Amino acid sequence: MAIRRQAAEWRNVVPQGDRKVKPTHPVLGRWTLDDETAGRTYNETIETVGINPGDVVGVFTGGIGNNLMTSAHLKATEMIIIDSLACWPPDASVNIFVNSDYYFEAPDYSSVSGLSGYTVPFPEPNEQNIFTFESFLEGIEPPIVIEPESTWGVYYTVEQSTFDGSPTRDGQIGRVFIKYLLIDGADLLLANQMKDLGIPITWTEIQRFRQDLIRHGLMADIGDEAFDRDLIQKTGVTTRRRQLP
Amino acid sequence: MRNLVYNWVLKPTTYGFNAEDWPQAGIPFSIFTGPYGSAGKINREPISTSAQPRDNWSDKQIAFLPLVPANQFIVINSFGSTPGVLPLPKRVNACRTYRYTFELKIPVIPGLGQITELQYIESGRVDLARTKDLSNPSAQSGTSGPYNGVFSNSAQLKTILEDFYNQFQSSVSVSDTISGNFRVFSCTVDFTLYGSTQPLPQIVVKYQQTSSIAYLFGSNIITITPTGSCAATIDFIEGVKPNGFVNLTINDTQYYEDPTSRPSFGISGDAAPFPRNVGFKIPQYELRPNVYVLPGQSWDVQYTVMNDIHALNQYLEYLDTAPTPPEDPAEFGTFWKFAEVFLSYWIFEDAEALICQKLVQLGIPVLPDTVDWYKQRILESEGLDWDTYEKYLELMREWREMDKKREEAYHKKRGERIRSR
Numbered sequence: 001m002a003i004r005r006q007a008a009e010w011r012n013v014v015p016q017g018d019r020k021v022k023p024t025h026p027v028l029g030r031w032t033l034d035d036e037t038a039g040r041t042y043n044e045t046i047e048t049v050g051i052n053p054g055d056v057v058g059v060f061t062g063g064i065g066n067n068l069m070t071s072a073h074l075k076a077t078e079m080i081i082i083d084s085l086a087c088w089p090p091d092a093s094v095n096i097f098v099n100s101d102y103y104f105e106a107p108d109y110s111s112v113s114g115l116s117g118y119t120v121p122f123p124e125p126n127e128q129n130i131f132t133f134e135s136f137l138e139g140i141e142p143p144i145v146i147e148p149e150s151t152w153g154v155y156y157t158v159e160q161s162t163f164d165g166s167p168t169r170d171g172q173i174g175r176v177f178i179k180y181l182l183i184d185g186a187d188l189l190l191a192n193q194m195k196d197l198g199i200p201i202t203w204t205e206i207q208r209f210r211q212d213l214i215r216h217g218l219m220a221d222i223g224d225e226a227f228d229r230d231l232i233q234k235t236g237v238t239t240r241r242r243q244l245p
Numbered sequence: 246m247r248n249l250v251y252n253w254v255l256k257p258t259t260y261g262f263n264a265e266d267w268p269q270a271g272i273p274f275s276i277f278t279g280p281y282g283s284a285g286k287i288n289r290e291p292i293s294t295s296a297q298p299r300d301n302w303s304d305k306q307i308a309f310l311p312l313v314p315a316n317q318f319i320v321i322n323s324f325g326s327t328p329g330v331l332p333l334p335k336r337v338n339a340c341r342t343y344r345y346t347f348e349l350k351i352p353v354i355p356g357l358g359q360i361t362e363l364q365y366i367e368s369g370r371v372d373l374a375r376t377k378d379l380s381n382p383s384a385q386s387g388t389s390g391p392y393n394g395v396f397s398n399s400a401q402l403k404t405i406l407e408d409f410y411n412q413f414q415s416s417v418s419v420s421d422t423i424s425g426n427f428r429v430f431s432c433t434v435d436f437t438l439y440g441s442t443q444p445l446p447q448i449v450v451k452y453q454q455t456s457s458i459a460y461l462f463g464s465n466i467i468t469i470t471p472t473g474s475c476a477a478t479i480d481f482i483e484g485v486k487p488n489g490f491v492n493l494t495i496n497d498t499q500y501y502e503d504p505t506s507r508p509s510f511g512i513s514g515d516a517a518p519f520p521r522n523v524g525f526k527i528p529q530y531e532l533r534p535n536v537y538v539l540p541g542q543s544w545d546v547q548y549t550v551m552n553d554i555h556a557l558n559q560y561l562e563y564l565d566t567a568p569t570p571p572e573d574p575a576e577f578g579t580f581w582k583f584a585e586v587f588l589s590y591w592i593f594e595d596a597e598a599l600i601c602q603k604l605v606q607l608g609i610p611v612l613p614d615t616v617d618w619y620k621q622r623i624l625e626s627e628g629l630d631w632d633t634y635e636k637y638l639e640l641m642r643e644w645r646e647m648d649k650k651r652e653e654a655y656h657k658k659r660g661e662r663i664r665s666r
Contacts, residue, residue, distance in 0.1 A: 029332035072504035
């Protein structure tokens with residue numbers, strides 16, 4: 001599994017009383033009878049945590065919704081290509097950070113909140129019938145390359161206060177969706193080489209580069225064989241050149 | 246090569262809430278060999294010449310995880326599952342008790358009647374029980390059922406009806422009166438329904454008035470097809486979303502992991518929905534590149550439900566018994582589709598599987614197009630020495646050019662409506 005298509009999804013929905021759940025999505029609807037006389041309606045066991053304008057929430061370790069155990073840090077043998085982002089509600093925005101740098105920034109290089117749900121909504125279709133903006137239908141072009149041993153994450157911000165309480169519709173849940181390629185193993189070597197050569201790192205380009213390498217290997221073998229023939233004629237040695245000490 | 250699909254469906258059709266029919270939240274299970282939905286093991290009719298040797302998706306089950314044999318190559322192309330997050334149930338008021346009322350008349354003298362056939366029809370499926378035809382007492386063919394159907398009083402008739410209809414969640418009541426020369430049996434059969442989408446049952450009763458006249462003129466079987474009506478309604482809780490995730494497993498390795506390299510549940514139904522409804526343009530998630538399953542590897546598709554259906558049922562049971570329930574009592578409905586997973590994959594066999602291996606070696610994606618193309622190249626160059634490197638180079642050059650042209654044409658045609666990466 002040298003190149004794997006991965007995805008991560010963050011949802012601002014947790015069992016009542018929890019602000020965050022680790023390390024994956026929570027089980028919802030776990031109704032418990034805590035007060036027989038007062039009762040407790042089914043929907044009230046689920047809640048979304050209110051987020052105010054100006055709050056910056058890290059979707060991996062921000063303490064709201066489903067979180068990871070640790071921050072996302074790539075091993076020395078891993079590379080990530082983020083090629084699609086999406087979020088909800090429409091006035092929410094997402095920005096990628098790698099180590100200490102933000103990916104999306106304003107023309108004057110000041111900070112911006114990033115891609116909004118109006119541009120890249122999740123999911124599609126959704127209750128407001130907002131669709132992905134044309135220039136992002138093929139994802140982020142060029143994709144965001146996160147190199148080995150980098151720490152990365154996604155920040156989520158909102159323009160208006162989000163729903164706070166027991167949601168009654170999926171559309172009341174804040175969400176972030178990140179689609180990426182995880183490259184490791186031998187393909188990481190290819191990706192590194194491509195980066196050095198200035199070739200965009202996408203899975204189609206990696207595939208082409210791999211074909212090229214195989215072709216070049218075959219060409220080298222052909223040249224090798226021709227050289228061997230000369231060597232045999234001149235010296236009588238029958239060992240292939242590459243096998244000589 | 247074949248483009249195959251697998252469609253797993255969880256739509257319980259047993260009566261009432263059976264805990265074993267519903268998956269535990271947060272625990273992945275196989276859509277091939279798991280105990281739930283159409284993967285669950287159920288008793289099946291034996292294959293016979295009169296029955297089609299196949300099941301529809303709602304009855305599909307396979308016994309063991311798919312293991313790719315040496316002469317095959319599998320490419321998993323795409324998948325999708327039921328979308329939705331919140332386990333918000335729909336409260337549907339529907340018929341709980343469906344009632345049939347009918348009368349059977351038999352002459353007071355000799356005062357005997359016989360049920361010759363009882364039918365229960367649901368969704369076109371007919372269950373029936375027959376008894377011996379009294380007009381031809383020696384006939385044996387076509388007889389079945391545990392009783393002979395003869396009755397002379399309401400208690401006997403009630404027993405006969407109960408013996409058959411009680412297996413379909415019914416209750417029977419019978420009373421009789423004398424009207425002229427006839428004894429009239431008034432029968433009521435109440436069927437309990439367990440969901441708003443449960444097909445309404447139909448019944449047919451065939452009986453015989455036994456009298457000397459009946460014997461003289463042969464069979465006098467009377468067929469009753471009563472019209473049913475709803476006698477009581479209830480609120481059914483249905484339409485709960487599964488909040489499910491799909492994961493692929495090759496041997497013992499899970500395909501999906503979270504950004505910290507820990508195994509994850511996979512892709513949600515919102516990211517890769519199935520079915521795709523009106524308004525749908527493109528999936529947020531597509532399995533590109535495809536996943537190859539090589540010979541000797543086993544593979545599995547695991548589904549995880551994150552909404553706790555068992556807890557919902559417990560809550561509904563509480564509503565039925567609580568002294569001051571916060572909501573109206575309701576019943577957990579069955580006969581509705583809870584979750585679905587759809588899988589599309591290619592299977593290449595024999596020589597084509599070998600071609601797949603070769604394509605992998607050459608760094609060419611394994612698709613039906615590429616396999617066909619490679620096969621054509623082999624046939625065209627029959628008799629050539631295939632060990633020459635030049636031939637491989639030529640092949641790869643051809644493929645590169647063809648791929649480039651195809652991609653240009655594809656983009657031209659589809660414009661921006663694709664996500665190729």
